[in-house]
Amino acid sequence: MICDDMTLTRTIHIALLATLMGWSSSLMVAQSDALQTFVDNKLIRQANISVLIKDLDSGAVIDSFRPTQVVPPASVMKLLTTGAALEMFGPGYNIPTCLEYSGSITDGVLHGNLYIRGNCDPSLGNRKGTVAFMNKWLKAIRSAGIKRIDGAVIADLSLLDGDAVNPGWLWEDAGNYYAPGIFAVNYLSNTLNIILRSGTIGSVAEVIRTEPDYPGLKYNNHIRCTQTLYDGAFVHGMPYSTERYLTGSIPFNHGQFGVQSDIPNPGWLLALHLSDLLERNGIEVTKEASFVGDKGPATGLRQPLYTHQGDSMGALIAEANIYSSNLYAEALFRYMGTQYGTPGTVHNSCEVLRDFWYRHGVNLRGALIKDGCGLAPQDAVSAQSFVNVLTYMDKSRYREAWLSSLPVSGESGTLKTFLAKSPLRGRVHAKSGTIGGTKNYAGYIDLPDGRRWVFAVLVNSAPCKAKQIQPLIERYLNDVYQRNI
Secondary structure, three states: OOOOHHHHHHHHHHHHHHHHHOOOHHHOOOOOHHHHHHHOOOOOOOOEEEEEEEEOOOOOEEEEEOOOOEEOOHHHHHHHHHHHHHHHHOOOOEEEEEEEEOOEEEOOEEEOOEEEEOOOOOOOOOOOOOOOHHHHHHHHHHHOOOOEEOOOEEEEOOOEOOOOOOOOOOOOOOOEOOOOOOOOOOOHHHEEEEEEEEOOOOOEOEEEEEEOOOOOOEEEEOOEEEOOOOOEEEEEOOOOOOEEEEEEEEEOOOEEEEEEEEOOOHHHHHHHHHHHHHHHOOOEEOOOOEEEOOOOOOHHHOEEEEEEEEEEHHHHHHHHHHOOOHHHHHHHHHHHHHHHOOOEOHHHHHHHHHHHHHHOOOOOOOOEOOOOOOOOOOOEEEHHHHHHHHHHHHOOOOHHHHHHOOOEOOOOHHHOOOOOOOOOOOOEEEEEEEEOOEEEEEEEEEOOOOOEEEEEEEEEOOOOOHHHHHHHHHHHHHHHHHHHO
16 A cells, blocks of 8 residues: 555554554554544644544444543533443333321321432423422322321432532532532422513613522522623522522513523422422311431331332433433432442442443443533543443443434434534434533444444534534534545
8 A cells, every 4th residue: 555654654653652552453543534634623633632433333443533532521421321321220210209108197187297208310390390290199199098287298308418419510500500409309300490680781680580489599699781692690509508699691671581590409399399289289288398318217117108100211311312411311320329329429329330331341441430411520531432332332222212312413402403414414323512612422323324333522622612613523524424435
């Protein structure tokens, strides 16, 4: 084979680098011209980049650039979590939420408390605010002969420890809708909508109400009305706290304007709503709704009343991947951690995730795992690790459920605009990840002849906006695709 001096130099350089890095021979391939053009682009040439594309059937490497380099994966991290959850429990598994009672039921009176014992199900009330499930709870309570509760409705959060916010997350994220606390009882996607009244330029927006109402919530409000055309408001606060710090800006003279926030204690809010529902339906509850944490009373002192089955595991991982829900991914991550013991801890969840993939032949060598959704800036995973996970999942007995959980290029979820105007529209099932200066993708590419590639393209810490990186990745994947079909 005849090659020019530049290609020869590049090949020698990669071979030497592979030796130094300890890469396997299957990864010692010269970069394609398309890849070289991609990594040399002035917008990202200083970025931290890891790329690997392989043929699933043959295992042949199509393209490779620093494939073992670990980088912050952002939301692509959800692939590790959702893949493990699907394999551990199966697509039809439902996380239960249990209604239990203490004391005794005599002559229609429950002399004790009604407990909502949670197991981290994120789908109670889901992102659409559907609360019809409580009508089933009401029916079960009536069927038990309860006409009056001489006690309280109490949310039992004892499955998890007190770290509702992952210690690896940034403080500036805590309190925002995309970084809610994770509890044993999650409700209404753990999301509040704070309704503001927008005024004149320079004025402080007025807080009108929250949807749903959260009694006792206080605001330290500094949101200004400015000439901005978008929602530039941020919410800060910690789980269980009834104070939220509001900063940033919203458009002026815009009437009512909604800003999303977390729910400080979704379990308590659910207990309050259930208590209100019972009262409205003629079942008196004598004490105020409350909650117990990780030091709550022993469940052995209670009697089972009703078991609610949450959305299927297949639906949960689809919500996590297609809509990139941090709540769903992190709730599954925490639930898996309880397999090591309760109360569940973030540390146990990290160990369960790493141990699961190791036992299934995927050694996350060099990877740092701090959470299950990718919000933790210390998370670090290589393109090779993602490709190995995706390769394993393609051979899974739950393969179809797995593929169905991934967005499709140009068609669904977070990939709706990705490759939408290219020959790869509808041919890519993948997860995206985005933070400032970072754009990552990992998934599968289907070729016209029936072949399937598995890929990960991770671009981190570029001195530009993430939206500027996406077209570069699109152009690169299209170039590789066109040269190999």
